[in-house]
Amino acid sequence: MLSGFTFDYYNEHSWQINDRTNMNSQDVSQIETWSKLDFKNYLIQNFKELDSENLAMNKISLVKYKDIFSNTDYIAYFSTLKDWYSLKKVNFLSSNELFTKNELAENRVLINTIFDELIAKSTDNSKLYFMHQKLSENCIATPCKDKLVQLQNLMKSNIEGDYKVLIAEDVVDELIKAKKKKKQFSLSILSKINIRNLLLLRILKIRKIKSLILF
Known part of the structure; x- marks a missing residue:
């Protein structure tokens, strides 16, 4: 004690x-x-x-x-x-x-x-x-x-x-965490794709402007 x-x-x-x-x-x-x-x-x-x-x-x-x-x-x-x-x-x-x-x-x-x-x-x-x-x-x-x-x-x-009821609660918590991580991962991938697309559009726009100036 x-x-x-x-x-x-x-x-x-x-x-x-x-x-x-x-x-x-x-x-x-x-x-x-x-x-x-x-x-x-x-x-x-x-x-x-x-x-x-x-x-x-x-x-x-x-x-x-x-x-x-x-x-x-x-x-x-x-x-x-x-x-x-x-x-x-x-x-x-x-x-x-x-x-x-x-x-x-x-x-x-x-x-x-x-x-x-x-x-x-x-x-x-x-x-x-x-x-x-x-x-x-x-x-x-x-x-x-x-x-x-x-x-x-x-x-x-x-x-x-x-007591398995309490273990089941932990299982549910872990499943929720896994789902959140999966969602965060998906959002991260989408974010990277969007950034890449924006960069490509910017490059294409710059090239188009350059071609018009040369013309």
């Missing part, structure tokens, strides 16, 4: 925090003066400490505690506290603000491992949810040219669950 609060605090105030000089302070009482490095180091250490509690978190069912979470729409997909914690860790490791490009590439390996573990242990809607999240996360990290195909394949999978 504390790591989640700290990460949320950083995200809300990053526009101020990123301009501060790195002091490498870990005094939580001074959090309002922390730099980006302070938050990064604190969160890395905090997640390392929480990782040692994975076995204990895996034994805690999340359903009975759902009322303490602000966004309960997706709590049903997390069977244990460990599942919820794993997604919080993914969010942290994906932060473009805190990590460099090379660090993000290294983090991506760990992120995919976390998702693979969640997918392997889950069934039905939960499995679909984590597969969908993995697909979306990876396509954000490295823009996918085949996201629509991946989503359609997920829809066609033999995994049962009404």
Whole structure:
């Protein structure tokens, strides 16, 4: 919970925090003066400490505690506290603000491992949810040219669950984007053709004027 609060605090105030000089302070009482490095180091250490509690978190069912979470729409997909914690860790490791490009590439390996573990242990809607999240996360990290195909394949999978309705919404969004891109491409081609035709007409007009002068 504390790591989640700290990460949320950083995200809300990053526009101020990123301009501060790195002091490498870990005094939580001074959090309002922390730099980006302070938050990064604190969160890395905090997640390392929480990782040692994975076995204990895996034994805690999340359903009975759902009322303490602000966004309960997706709590049903997390069977244990460990599942919820794993997604919080993914969010942290994906932060473009805190990590460099090379660090993000290294983090991506760990992120995919976390998702693979969640997918392997889950069934039905939960499995679909984590597969969908993995697909979306990876396509954000490295823009996918085949996201629509991946989503359609997920829809066609033999995994049962009404979560496929949400995947279908993503499919529709991608189809709309593809249609817009196709329209923009067509307009671009037409624009180029029109410019070319105008240039040809201009050339022909100039030639005609020259021929009349010579005559």
